[in-house]
Amino acid sequence: MSSGVAIGRVRLFQVSNLDVGESVVLENNVDSEVERFADALEQTREQIKDLGQRVKERGEDKSLFEVLSMHLMLLEDRMIVERVKELIQENRYGAEYALSCVVKEAEERYADLPDLFRERFKDVEDICRRVMNNLRGVHTQSLENLDEESVIVARELAPSDTASMRADTVLGFVTEAGGKTSHTAILARAREIPAVVGVSDVSRFVQENELIIVDGETGKVIISPNQDDLRAMHAKQDKQRVRQSRLLSIRDLESVTLDGHVIDLAANIEFASEVETIEKYGASGVGLFRTEFLFLNRVTIPTEEEQFQSYNQVAERLAPKPVVIRTLDIGGDKFAHSLNTPHELNPYLGCRAIRFSFENREIFRTQLRAILRASVHKNISVMYPLISGIGELTLANEVLESLKDELRKEGKPFNEDIPVGAMIEVPSAVLIAPDLAEILDFFSVGTNDLIQYTLAVDRGNQKIARLYEPLHPAVLRMIAMVADAGRHAAIPVEVCGEMASDPLCALVLLALGVERLSMAPYAIPTVKEIVRSIKLVTLREFGVKVLEQHRGAHIKTMLVDALPELLEGRGDLIQQIHESSLLA
């Protein structure tokens, strides 16, 4: 799921079937059939080269380029090319049917291989589908050359397809495959294209040019909407537009409370290319740069240079605004094939995050070197995830220091005083926060993990999801403890979990003494409006009362009841909080 609503005409994309019916050609036509196949290969080669050129020009990620090189090699692969020719010449198969047989042979070949290898069958499918389109003279629908605004409906979008997607003609998309962390879903979020992924069989139920509504917020897809649906969605779109323009108008205003306290509102990002959204929403910097996505959806581990490019791009563009880079937080719910993460019985309590980095020391060292090198702009901080004790922290810092030594010897510049922070997301870290504060330059509370570890709740488990309570007194007291420890040690305390993105929760966090929030970029304007409408003194007094409560449900009611007083005269804003908070 992603942001926004799209209403448009369906464009079925690349549902061209690789499984075609048997066909034979006359003996006389065998040569021309072989030639037809060769032409289709050549045409495909040109298309891939073109695409590669454009990807290069746009400076998109290197992994995509690797995929395209793989495709070019497959176009010359004897096991495909010679085999198709052989089937045409010896069995007098039509080129399409011959290709279809070869794809099936390839599928069998890949079927029993270990995951890492079997997955590459996708490349064979992707490239053969292109050849098939060219053979049939189907004008290969390129997402780049859509002549009008459309909603793309596809079985799956390959990286080579999404690469050519342009936001001005692609209104939104729906795919049958994919989950929340799939390449397609991440891309949709990053480019703010309304999308719903994982809708099985959708391409069977829609027709080309049919009207379709994609609601990225609720994950709803309406095919052939009636007048009522259309009216409701247009209204939703209008409302979004109004809200958007109003919120963007406060982009350049300072995030300061009525009584003069500056509250830092930073953005969480996943890709270097998201720097634009940061500027668009007026973030004070990047409070959390998640680096996992550099490692996901790819076959190889990114090199130091590749990582450096990515970190450097963000740091350089935003300097002097601060950028907090979190080292790899892999494991738990995110699995990277390039890292060969083993299956564990209890992954959230297993070898994840900083523990994974210690187990895979070279990956950790490579990442820290890349971060250090990008720190020359003096605005980068490094942050370790899932610190549970002082030993992990000192070990991580030892590695960091040894790399500083290395870079010094190599004469490579970096910031000697790069600030070091830790995610506070394990209850043990909360309890020893004063000790950690002696070594650290800042705290960052990861609320998602802190809630699940404190309450022992996996919110992905439907049966107990209601126990996942961000406003549980235990959770709020934990956060208050971290805020206190930070204040005593005079180090900043940031909250970068989902709670910071929820306006109602953000209000509670400020009440508990947190003065830095990092959130999804789109959430910033609302929170900024809240900040600009409150008196911190009043809010803190309210926070004291919150901490005296015994039940999450009471806290919620108390909060909702207090809104008119806390946000005096801002009925419109209260209304908006009710609409956008998941708790309200």
Place this chain on the structure above:
Amino acid sequence: MSKPGFSEGRFIIQNELGLHARPAMLLVQSINRLQCNVLIEKEGLVADAKSIMGVLTLAAEQGSELIVRADGPDAEQAVEAIGKLISEKFGED
């Protein structure tokens, strides 16, 4: 016994992830322009070393033993090139 125009080598895959997409591409690229024919054998499975699909579907993981056989005027060069890539762990790890 090696005869002229024939060369053979045995190698153990050392990099952690084995002969996956990127290493396989490097391997094919390293010998693609040579004239000789090159076969790679893993546990009785034989693949054309100039075919990316062939090399990939050997699914050679870390620790697998590969026998490389090249036949043609530049056979030695081919075996050397492949051996070098494998011993350098394809620039990984």
